[in-house]
Amino acid sequence: xxxxxxxxxxxxxxxxxxxxxxxxxxxxxxxxxxxxxxxxxxxxxxxxxxxxxxxxxxxxxxxxxxxxxxxxxxxxxxxxxxxxxxxxxxxxxxxxxxxxxxxxxxxxxxxxxxxxxxxxxxxxxxxxxxxxxxxxxxxxxxxxxxxxxxxxxxxxxxxxxxxxxxxxxxxxxxxxxxxxxxxxxxxxxxxxxxxxxxxxxxxxxxxxxxxxxxxxxxxxxxxxxxxxxxxxxxxxxxxxxxxxxxxxxxxxxxxxxxxxxxxxxxxxxxxxxxxxxxxxxxxxxxxxxxxxxxxxxxxxxxxxxxxxxxxxxxxxxxxxxxx
Amino acid sequence: xxxxxxxxxxxxxxxxxxxxxxxxxxxxxxxxxxxxxxxxxxxxxxxxxxxxxxxxxxxxxxxxxxxxxxxxxxxxxxxxxxxxxxxxxxxxxxxxxxxxxxxxxxxxxxxxxxxxxxxxxxxxxxxxxxxxxxxxxxxxxxxxxxxxxxxxxxxxxxxxxxxxxxxxxxxxxxxxxxxxxxxxxxxxxxxxxxxxxxxxxxxxxxxxxxxxxxxxxxxxxxxxxxxxxxxxxxxxxxxxxxxxxxxxxxxxxxxxxxxxxxxxxxxxxxxxxxxxxxxxxxxxxxxxxxxxxxxxxxxxxx
Numbered sequence: 065x066x067x068x069x070x071x072x073x074x075x076x077x078x079x080x081x082x083x084x085x086x087x088x089x090x091x092x093x094x095x096x097x098x099x100x101x102x103x104x105x106x107x108x109x110x111x112x113x114x115x116x117x118x119x120x121x122x123x124x125x126x127x128x129x130x131x132x133x134x135x136x137x138x139x140x141x142x143x144x145x146x147x148x149x150x151x152x153x154x155x156x157x158x159x160x161x162x163x164x165x166x167x168x169x170x171x172x173x174x175x176x177x178x179x180x181x182x183x184x185x186x187x188x189x190x191x192x193x194x195x196x197x198x199x200x201x202x203x204x205x206x207x208x209x210x211x212x213x214x215x216x217x218x219x220x221x222x223x224x225x226x227x228x229x230x231x232x233x234x235x236x237x238x239x240x241x242x243x244x245x246x247x248x249x250x251x252x253x254x255x256x257x258x259x260x261x262x263x264x265x266x267x268x269x270x271x272x273x274x275x276x277x278x279x280x281x282x283x284x285x286x287x288x289x290x291x292x293x294x295x296x297x298x299x300x301x302x303x304x305x306x307x308x309x310x311x312x313x314x315x316x317x318x319x320x321x322x323x324x325x326x327x328x329x330x331x332x333x334x335x336x337x338x339x340x341x342x343x344x345x346x347x348x349x350x351x352x353x354x355x356x357x358x359x360x361x362x363x364x365x366x367x368x369x370x371x372x373x374x375x376x377x378x379x380x381x382x383x384x385x386x387x
Numbered sequence: 388x389x390x391x392x393x394x395x396x397x398x399x400x401x402x403x404x405x406x407x408x409x410x411x412x413x414x415x416x417x418x419x420x421x422x423x424x425x426x427x428x429x430x431x432x433x434x435x436x437x438x439x440x441x442x443x444x445x446x447x448x449x450x451x452x453x454x455x456x457x458x459x460x461x462x463x464x465x466x467x468x469x470x471x472x473x474x475x476x477x478x479x480x481x482x483x484x485x486x487x488x489x490x491x492x493x494x495x496x497x498x499x500x501x502x503x504x505x506x507x508x509x510x511x512x513x514x515x516x517x518x519x520x521x522x523x524x525x526x527x528x529x530x531x532x533x534x535x536x537x538x539x540x541x542x543x544x545x546x547x548x549x550x551x552x553x554x555x556x557x558x559x560x561x562x563x564x565x566x567x568x569x570x571x572x573x574x575x576x577x578x579x580x581x582x583x584x585x586x587x588x589x590x591x592x593x594x595x596x597x598x599x600x601x602x603x604x605x606x607x608x609x610x611x612x613x614x615x616x617x618x619x620x621x622x623x624x625x626x627x628x629x630x631x632x633x634x635x636x637x638x639x640x641x642x643x644x645x646x647x648x649x650x651x652x653x654x655x656x657x658x659x660x661x662x663x664x665x666x667x668x669x670x671x672x673x674x675x676x677x678x679x680x681x682x683x684x685x686x687x688x689x
Contacts, residue, residue, distance in 0.1 A: 115504065125534030218438050226650045
């Protein structure tokens with residue numbers, strides 16, 4: 065395209081002797097390549113800093129983790145012993161691993177399911193023009209942008225069996241507060257509730273956009289044919305939302321598997337709430353300084369994420385109805 | 388939830404209800420009346436807003452007020468005792484400054500890097516651009532937690548513990564911001580840029596005089612989203628900083644929660660939490676539209 069007369073001032077690298085037009089033919093042949101070369105340099109100048117940072121601080125660690133995972137290495141110690149697959153053997157044979165995987169599964173399924181179902185309900189409620197709807201939409205979304213640490217502390221105060229408002233409400237009804245902090249199962253339930261509270265606004269806003277893009281003619285046609293609202297919802301709206309549902313499934317699952325801030329602040333020791341990612345942190349930075357084992361957990365987690373994403377993109381996406 | 392579809396277009400709803408003859412007080416109508424009203428919206432809003440209001444009120448309550456079995460809603464006084472106590476326990480002024488520096492510098496550099504990279508990916512010829520973009524995009528799938536240990540080993544061996552650059556540097560490379568801006572740049576009219584190229588404008592001129600000015604809303608969106616991310620960032624600063632004077636607010640808040648761990652000191656902890664959450668709430672309230680669109684982009688392909 066636009067290969068018309070690039071003005072000479074634009075070619076700082078051009079040989080000083082060449083301007084007085086050599087033979088037209090050679091010029092035409094050489095010009096694109098020189099321009100390409102200049103473009104390559106511009107590309108590198110523009111993109112290289114970011115690309116190098118990504119390579120160094122996002123991709124390099126994946127390989128470092130694989131290497132660390134073959135070491136028996138205490139964080140901070142200058143000595144490390146290569147132990148081959150010893151860490152993996154420990155991980156897959158340890159009795160704690162089953163519990164960690166179960167916790168990860170329960171947390172992920174409950175938070176993904178919870179925030180998507182509740183998000184859809186909220187989106188349906190917001191999908192009508194009422195005064196204050198804009199404010200409600202913003203309010204429902206707002207916890208998503210708040211610090212996980214702050215949100216965790218707010219809810220610790222609410223859940224506190226002694227001074228928490230939840231316990232006070234339960235006591236008013238003659239019940240007593242469950243031991244949210246001491247019972248591992250209840251701790252897991254607690255962090256799931258708070259995580260869903262923090263994230264459902266994201267699903268709601270995305271479902272709302274999906275709902276608003278549904279062609280009104282379809283709903284009108286269904287109504288004329290005498291379809292009940294329930295039938296319209298399940299046979300028309302939900303199928304038409306399936307691309308949105310798929311998108312949300314992929315993104316919220318990635319998010320849930322990365323949940324950390326809330327877990328760390330609400331249950332610092334991870335009793336009942338140790339997911340894979342929390343375990344990777346606790347192993348390296350939770351006191352025992354087991355860097356090699358932590359890297360093993362991280363590597364397993366990453367492999368799991370890749371498998372899940374590939375599965376979602378290849379198997380699940382085929383079931384999605386795109387308009 | 389079923390009735391929620393009707394209001395988008397009331398006419399057909401009337402048409403259907405006519406042949407069906409449901410009485411004014413039938414179960415269906417009653418449910419519809421309740422669900423069509425404000426109730427669900429009010430409920431959803433209350434569930435979100437009330438805990439935050441409770442936090443704000445508690446930040447003014449004294450230990451005595453907190454320890455009672457039947458908590459009152461309003462505090463006895465709005466004296467900022469808990470705030471001064473929190474600031475005595477943890478250097479909040481300094482933490483605020485640290486967070487501000489890390490957020491402004493970190494988010495600023497990220498946006499500059501992302502603008503440059505996105506421009507290069509869209510408008511500059513380079514072999515293998517597609518693969519480079521896929522690698523950039525794939526970073527969205529790599530949880531930051533996975534890279535924490537190797538980055539900790541590297542940054543601390545370079546002496547980056549308890550320094551600003553140590554906190555900021557590893558997070559600078561950005562896939563998300565690059566992805567969002569690339570989407571935006573792809574939507575720009577190519578003809579303007581071709582005209583500029585014919586007129587002899589260099590890439591730098593095309594970027595700074597054309598692409599950036601017409602993409603200001605998108606760039607602002609990306610900047611705001613990154614400001615929020617950077618302000619809330621927890622795991623990395625938690626790991627790389629141990630000196631309380633270099634902590635960011637979320638890390639300092641953890642320290643405060645650990646040192647004020649009695650049931651009667653929630654007031655102080657809530658005061659600290661208010662200081663962490665309110666700046667983001669203010670930014671969100673002011674730029675809600677941009678932030679929501681930035682965080683939910685890519686979801687709905689029109």
